[in-house]
Amino acid sequence: MNRLAQTALLFLLGATLLHAGTTDLYLRYVKEGLRPMVLLAGAVLIATAAATLWYDRRTPADDHHRHREPRVSWLLALPVLALILVAPPALGSYSAAHTGTALTKPFGFPALPTGDAPLRLAVADYAGRAVYDGGRSLRDRRLKITGFVTLDREGTPYLVRMGLNCCAADAQPVKIALTGAIPPVLRPDTWLEVTGTYTPRRMKDPVNGGPIPYLRVTTARPVPTPHDPYDETWNT
Amino acid sequence: MPSRTTGGTGPVAITKTVPPGSAERGDPETDGGGEAGSGEEGRYLNSPLLLTLVLLTAVMFQDPIRGALAAPVMQSWMTVFVAVMVQALPFLVLGVLLSAAIAVFVPPSFFARALPKRPALAVPVAGAAGAVLPGCECASVPVAGALVRRGVTPAAALAFLLSAPAINPIVLTATAVAFPGNPEMVLARFVASLLVACSMGWLWHRLGRTDWLRPPARASYEGRGRGAAFWGSVRHDVTHAGGFLVIGAMAAATLKAVVPAQWLSVAAGNPVLSVLVLAVLAVLLSICSEADAFVAASLTQFSLTARLTFLVVGPMIDLKLFAMQAGTFGRAFALRFAPATFALAVVVSALTGSVLL
Numbered sequence: 288m289n290r291l292a293q294t295a296l297l298f299l300l301g302a303t304l305l306h307a308g309t310t311d312l313y314l315r316y317v318k319e320g321l322r323p324m325v326l327l328a329g330a331v332l333i334a335t336a337a338a339t340l341w342y343d344r345r346t347p348a349d350d351h352h353r354h355r356e357p358r359v360s361w362l363l364a365l366p367v368l369a370l371i372l373v374a375p376p377a378l379g380s381y382s383a384a385h386t387g388t389a390l391t392k393p394f395g396f397p398a399l400p401t402g403d404a405p406l407r408l409a410v411a412d413y414a415g416r417a418v419y420d421g422g423r424s425l426r427d428r429r430l431k432i433t434g435f436v437t438l439d440r441e442g443t444p445y446l447v448r449m450g451l452n453c454c455a456a457d458a459q460p461v462k463i464a465l466t467g468a469i470p471p472v473l474r475p476d477t478w479l480e481v482t483g484t485y486t487p488r489r490m491k492d493p494v495n496g497g498p499i500p501y502l503r504v505t506t507a508r509p510v511p512t513p514h515d516p517y518d519e520t521w522n523t
Numbered sequence: 524m525p526s527r528t529t530g531g532t533g534p535v536a537i538t539k540t541v542p543p544g545s546a547e548r549g550d551p552e553t554d555g556g557g558e559a560g561s562g563e564e565g566r567y568l569n570s571p572l573l574l575t576l577v578l579l580t581a582v583m584f585q586d587p588i589r590g591a592l593a594a595p596v597m598q599s600w601m602t603v604f605v606a607v608m609v610q611a612l613p614f615l616v617l618g619v620l621l622s623a624a625i626a627v628f629v630p631p632s633f634f635a636r637a638l639p640k641r642p643a644l645a646v647p648v649a650g651a652a653g654a655v656l657p658g659c660e661c662a663s664v665p666v667a668g669a670l671v672r673r674g675v676t677p678a679a680a681l682a683f684l685l686s687a688p689a690i691n692p693i694v695l696t697a698t699a700v701a702f703p704g705n706p707e708m709v710l711a712r713f714v715a716s717l718l719v720a721c722s723m724g725w726l727w728h729r730l731g732r733t734d735w736l737r738p739p740a741r742a743s744y745e746g747r748g749r750g751a752a753f754w755g756s757v758r759h760d761v762t763h764a765g766g767f768l769v770i771g772a773m774a775a776a777t778l779k780a781v782v783p784a785q786w787l788s789v790a791a792g793n794p795v796l797s798v799l800v801l802a803v804l805a806v807l808l809s810i811c812s813e814a815d816a817f818v819a820a821s822l823t824q825f826s827l828t829a830r831l832t833f834l835v836v837g838p839m840i841d842l843k844l845f846a847m848q849a850g851t852f853g854r855a856f857a858l859r860f861a862p863a864t865f866a867l868a869v870v871v872s873a874l875t876g877s878v879l880l
Contacts (some may be wrong), residue, residue: 292570293762299578300612300765307609309721314748316606324613331616335761359766359850364577366608367771372585373592381595387788391823394703453814455606457574495788495824 288360290343296363301332303370312370314515315377317454325406360389377516378458380437380475383447387495389459390428392419403483409518410459417485417500425485432463432502433480435509436473441495444473446481446502451517458517464490467503481512530879566644571628600780607772607843610811611661618662620667623756627749631674642676646724650717653686660688660812660838661768661847663758668851676681677736682724685864688812688838689716698834701816705827707879708834715835737853767850771843775809778842791824799813801829802869805837812838830878835872840864 288296307313308325317325390468393415399406406428409414413432416425434446437460444461467483481504488501581588592601595634638645656663667684671677688694690713790800801822810818815837820829840861849857 288574288762289569290758292574293758295571295574297758297761304612306608313609316609316876321610324617325609328616330612331620331757331791332761335757337759338750342748342751342754344777359770360762362769363762363765364574366580366605366772368578369605370609371582373589373601375592375598375605378599378602379595382599389706391820452817453811455777456603456610456808457810457814457818459818491534 288358292341293360294339296360296367297332297339298364299337299367301329301336302335303367304329304332307370310400311514312374314517315375315455318451318517318519319515320519321453325338357480358456377512378449378455379435381458382448382458383437383445383449383462384439385494386460388414388451388492388499389450390414390418390461390497390499391503396420399424399428405431407431409484410434410446410448410462410463413502414455414461414463414498414500417463418489418498422485422487422500427484429482429484429505430502431482433513434463436475436479437462438473444469445499446479448518449516451519455517461518462492462499464499464501465504466501468503468507469504470507478510478512479494479507481507527804535873544727571854578664590828596780600776603776603779604772607775607809608699608769611768611772611843612765614661614811615768616761618665618759619757619764621656621662622665622760625669625673626665626756629673629755634670634673638675638679641808642678643725644726645676645679646682646728647673647721650682650686650720650724653683653688653720654692655692656687656688656691659836660841660844661764663687664844664847664851665764668760671736671852676728677731677733678724679729681727681860682720683716684720685839686717686720687721689713689720689835694816694838696711698816701820708831710825711831711872711875712834714879715831715868715872716838718875719839719864719871720836722867722871723860723864727860735853737856741831757821763850764847767846768843770848771809771841774842774846775807778807787822788824791829794826794828797825798832798869798873802836802865803835805833806841806865808837808845810837811843826876827880831876831880832869832872836865836868839868 304325307316307346308322308329313322313325331338331430390411396416399408408430410432413425413430416422432446434448437445437447442464446465447460447462449460450460451458464482465483466486468487470479481502483502483504483506486501486503490501491497492499587811592598638648652802653663656666663684666687667680670680670683694710695713698712699706718789759831787800790796801819805815808818811834815834819833822830822833851858
């Protein structure tokens with residue numbers, strides 16, 4: 288790959304990063320906090336491409352003929368193509384079904400707001416309170432939880448949210464098993480807003496033996512994928 | 524892919540680096556493979572043209588490509604691959620900018636003054652200096668390469684390479700947050716990582732041979748302006764190290780998709796096996812050192828010592844680091860350095876774990 292092709296590739300890579308960073312695309316892959324870094328990296332790559340052209344114009348380098356560049360650079364076209372053409376979705380039911388629940392004991396259980404309105408809870412918050420607090424703060428409350436549907440090999444439905452610390456490579460699921468008025472047809476990866484109540488029933492994750500609490504469903508309605516498909520709060 | 528015609532002296536396979544002792548070693552213009560055939564002028568049109576063709580073909584056949592990648596396992600593979608790239612590229616760019624600045628703006632005499640003359644003393648100083656590079660392992664490889672080029676003794680540069688991703692404040696803070704009930708984990712990680720980094724530096728000083736270390740060759744920028752040299756270095760390092768990062772990201776995504784989580788729970792029961800399994804897992808998963816503490820915290824079925832091993836091995840050697848080290852320092856180096864680092868890291872963290880945890 289010679290200098291001109293390298294320059295073009297750097298420009299494309301930078302433009303791809305800028306595209307991912309200026310839209311919500313980057314949230315499928317990395318945490319929100321990395322956005323400035325992604326944008327900056329994109330800008331630097333474009334600046335590098337521009338600077339290479341600029342200096343080549345000013346000093347028409349005569350070493351073009353002897354200059355060899357690493358062939359491995361060609362591989363950089365792959366992430367560009369993957370992001371522009373395919374833009375793979377955020378991790379969903381496939382990796383959730385193949386990874387054990389990553390529920391860990393929360394540091395504490397802050398008091399929940401009181402009132403009659405359904406209480407909005409994160410998947411990990413519900414699971415933590417149900418498993419490690421005996422559901423004390425959850426009894427007799429109507430709860431509203433959003434997550435995506437995952438079915439395991441036996442067809443047991445779970446409501447799952449993936450937690451993320453840095454990028455999707457370290458994403459781990461927290462699962463809630465569903466019981467009660469489960470919708471008759473459940474497609475994996477559908478995002479649901481489930482209204483339900485606490486039940487003390489528990490099960491063990493078939494993958495790693497981790498604890499999975501149940502939720503008694505009263506209603507469930509499909510919702511669009513949230514702005515940030517990952518839960519970034521659960522252990523930071 | 525580029526056409527591989529006769530006439531070039533470069534090796535053929537994409538991932539191959541220059542074999543030591545080949546005719547190319549003396550050529551400052553050469554770097555790890557390269558466009559074969561330098562005699563005919565017409566061929567220089569090839570690579571931009573080829574790039575255009577590759578991109579256009581991919582766009583034309585995007586529907587079949589998408590269809591082939593629609594299986595869930597392929598999709599999650601792609602997501603992890605793209606995620607590793609998007610997450611690592613900013614840190615790689617940061618490291619490359621820093622290494623270009625070292626290469627162009629810092630005179631070699633600075634390092635001669637800053638580091639002790641004796642390599643045995645320079646190693647711990649460089650290792651401790653790793654604490655000031657706030658980033659993950661992708662940033663430290665190009666910086667260590669630049670240090671070697673600037674005349675820093677390789678032993679010290681390698682100590683820096685190993686310690687920087689593990690003991691900088693960001694990583695230690697993340698470790699403290701991930702293990703709120705075990706603050707001794709932070710100390711153990713710091714001590715074990717620094718020990719391994721310095722030991723590897725000293726080991727290289729005693730046993731290392733210069734001809735294993737392919738001097739990170741590059742086009743010479745002598746006689747050109749500082750701006751041209753700076754941007755030339757950035758362009759070269761991003762395309763080079765970035766290509767190896769792609770290899771590492773693909774390997775990590777493959778293993779994340781393939782290794783079943785059930786194996787882990789079997790291994791957790793045995794104290795010796797659990798240390799080894801988490802050490803291997805750290806290599807295979809190639810998680811950024813700023814995030815690995817959270818993953819380690821979630822591996823609750825394992826002992827603290829086993830999880831410490833995960834945290835010490837991961838930033839020092841994993842698949843993407845191995846690919847990047849092979850690209851920067853040569854394969855002969857990486858094939859010797861990586862296993863030694865792995866073994867030493869496992870032993871030291873097991874010992875540190877039994878003393879401190």
